[in-house]
Amino acid sequence: MEELLKNENSVKKDLDFRPYNISINMTVKDPESSRDFYKNLGFEETYRWSDDDLTVIHMKLNNLILELFSFKNNNHSSEDQLAEELKITGVKHLVLKVDDIKEARQFLSDKGVINKDTKIIKETSGIQYFFLKDPDGIFVEIVQEDKKM
Structure with missing residues (x-):
């Protein structure tokens, strides 16, 4: 990556990156509770897919898309672990x-x-x-x- 950044010819000069929709993925315990919560904030459900192991719900508010993923076999963090996760880099x-x-x-x-x-x-x-x-x-x-x- 450093080599790429050093070599200014490695990136096409007329390449135009621009925002489309912003998409955030969240893994949730109960997809229906999460869907209802985000509906209260103005999001609309735009897509749903489910199988034996996974439910996916897309919610949209303007250009923001929330992808709610719920796995059947999901081990969730304890309250103590949640507090510690705030110290870890990430969203x-x-x-x-x-x-x-x-x-x-x-x-x-x-x-x-x-x-x-x-x-x-x-x-x-x-x-x-x-x-x-x-x-x-x-x-x-x-x-x-x-x-x-």
């Missing part, structure tokens, strides 16, 4: 942006997804956010950020 949570953080908290509270007293954290930068967990304990951050990037 830790999903972030969804909203225009009105208080409206989002109320909406999710009304649906029973979060507690109505879920704390909204406001950073000195002006970003406001709160976290919730999906049925498998995967963090989802809801954020209101008004800066133009």
